[in-house]
Amino acid sequence: MTTPSGRPGTALLVIDVQNGVVDKAWQRDAVIANIATLVARARAGQVPVIWVQHSDDEDLRLGSDPWEYVPELPPADGEPVVHKRYGDAFEATDLEERLAERGVGRLVVAGAASDGCIRCTIHGAFTRGYGVTLVSDAHTTQDLTRWGAPSPDQVIAHTNMYWNYQSAPGRTAGTVETAGVSFTAA
Template sequence: MQKTALLIIDVQNAMFHESNPIYDGEQLLKNLQDLINRARTVNIPVFFVQHNDEEFKSGTSAWEIHSSIAPNVGEVVIQKHTPDSFHETELHEKLQTEQIKNLVVAGNQTEYCVDTTSRRAYSLGYNVTLVKDAHRTWDSSALSAQQIIDHHNEVLGNAFAALKETKEVQFS
């Protein structure tokens, strides 16, 4: 049987700040809480990815993973500096150590880190499931956040990932 892990990308406090909150952030947090709780209940490992840059400076409140989905003691937290959660990080090594073959992907930001990480995971040979109602972004000058999410669900779902809604994800 192939092992599965839940990968939560960049769900950090700055993304929920009232001055510029991510689109539909409260629902995102509810969906992530559901996924994380169900994964933990059946001992599916949860991996967290935490972005680091000028806005997300290590040790600051903005950088911290949102408290409503905070990692438990012993859960892996990967630090990254690019949209690719695998680039110059220990993620692939840690997943291989756990003999993970299936990745359930959720988090932020749809068109950058979620997209890039999903494609890279696929290229590395993982079976990727993108939780289509558990990743978010902001409006751009050209598209609404929902249009960006819908577009990436379609593109990633056509070539790189199976698409499932939160309620459809089965951990076993």
Template sequence: MDEHRDGSKTALVIVNMQQGVMDYCVHPKKVVSRIQELLVRARDTGTPVYWVQDEREFERHSLAWKLTAGLEQQEDEHRIFKSYRDAFTGTGLHASLIAQDVGRLVICGAQSDYCLRTAAGRAAAMGYDVTVVRDAHTTGAETFEGQSLTGDQIIAHTNAYFAGLDYPNQDFLLMRAAEVTFAPVTVND
């Protein structure tokens, strides 16, 4: 495990909110609405925003690859293209966060049990403080080895996992979208 990241800023990281993913997720309208609220607060305070998009499953610029309806990236926001569940592997995410002086990540998006959980867990192991937005992530039903889980069960399990996450000298929070605040970013002369 890396040591605690001392960056002074917070970043909003939005994972896999792509049309091809959201077609199979539960509560898509509620999750999109909550992410829209987070975006407004992040943008109003100058908080860096990172959009993570999967390019392993979806061809770039295809309908499935594009952000789901209701979400739009602004020109000054970061876009991270990934080929693995882990948003840090083979991407410039970590280097960009360091360059932006980020030490805390607020993470939301899809799929709770795969890409969101992997990104948040990896960020924690790399020393970032992590807030998972408990009501702004989603996934679909899954069956593995004859066991089936609903999307809601997977979301609840993901939240339970992050509610108990603990590393020395780091903060891990599980918050509702309405509870998340972003401090105004100041520019030092």
């Protein structure tokens, strides 16, 4: 599979930066500031910003405070919000349609959680033919070491490291820091 035909555009995909997802996340404020920078640059360049918002029947009930996006990152009028219930933002959502409407074949990804919905979605996008750039300093996760996970900084470093080595015909993967993000195809 190659990048969706006739879709040369790029979009910023902001995943699950919700109160209940990032309230105890590693370097929360710095990551949110980086995402805010990306959102402002995308908007200034008329690059689509697509928001992804997770819900479940326990911690992230639709309409609850934990489900809401953090106050520092309000979606603008007209920017689509994709509602999901699975890790991969493409599963059982209208994300593909929102991207097709905008001619998007390349994603710049930021948000949470690095070891959950970020990984699921970047892999899901890549296997569906999208080029995927993960913003290395604009994703985060909570500390899950009490359940045997590596520390958050190690989870993020590992996610960044392995995403630089993904390859497939007709699409690209990789990471870049916020300051180096380009919303035009390389």
